Amino acid sequence: MTDLPKSWNALNGTNAFSQSVALEGDVGPPRIRRRRKRILRINWMLIAPLLLWVFGWYLYTYPGVAWEEGLRKWWNPKPKTWSTTWSSPQRELIRTIQYLATFWFFYFGASIGSFLNVVAGRWPVGKGIVFGGSKCPYCANRLRFIHNTPVIGWLWCKGRCAFCHLPIATRYLWMEVIIGSIFMVLMFRELITGGANLPNWRVESFVGFENTIFSPKWLLITAYLQHAMLFASLVMLVSSSMEGLRFPWLGWFGFVVIICSPKLFYMPLEFVRWSDGLAIARSFPISFLSTGSTLLAGLGMGGAVAGLTCVMLPKWVTSDGRTHWRQAGWMVGGVLGWQAALVIFVVGWFAYLPLSMAFRHNPRAATLTLLATFITVAFGHHMFWREIASMIGL
Structure with a gap:
């Protein structure tokens, strides 16, 4: 019999610890040492992003001031007629608040992405999305709060279930990161610039965090x-296609109604009217009839152009990808108008054709590339919506 330390011999017999070790098929102290090493191991998947986040705060708060001033002088060398100067503590406090506000928008979008992950996986298979907490799909254990936290939960568990240790699909992490990034980029381009990308919109005189967010x-x-939820919903379709699922039309029409309905209550959200681009005078004022006509024209054009281009898609695109292509047409047309839907689908279709040949032997990759190309074209159009509308005379 192998000589064991006294501490190990003391644990032999009826001790519960030794029984549990014996049941696991372990022999001797080396297993205990391995367990201790595993407990003391640092989770670099979580620590590294946190360190990068702190380093980003330092760059933005301290060197970023000089960099922004240099960019302003290069962009507009003429001196300003007035300027606001802050002392160093005030400047650092304000820039820290701005940095945290930016992170909040990212995390808010990641939370929306976490919920849409659940919708994309449950609704197509007939499962509820309101009642019942999140569970591991393998062991059915209810996940704790830290496990459900967007981005941090996946990194905390190192991409595995905390109970059965089976791998969690990386699409959950990437969906949260992508949608969070969409919310953050739109915040920079549309919100704190006072709507600089919106056509027929009077850009606010005072822009920035202080005048658009802190003074809402x-x-x-x-x-x-509305625009952030549009692109988040489009990314949700990609998640369903990754699982080989087809998002139900009834649920999608519910998303369309929820996202498009603000246009009927806030009529100035009609940035491009139904008559723009047509030989019709714009003498009539903005009204419920005008906004309703714009919404119906957008839905009709989006559905028509998506259906037409869907017929001309390569034959190796899967059926769920074709359904999601048509569903995207309804959403884009209803939110952005018939003019934007026409431009986005035509450009997206032509942009996808050369890419489709590389995936003709892989239908799933061809479908995901189709939806990713469409979202990229739609997002690029939205970033420069004002300039594009001006070029085509809207």
């Missing part, structure tokens, strides 16, 4: 949320 411009915030 609710109409602009409503437009921002």
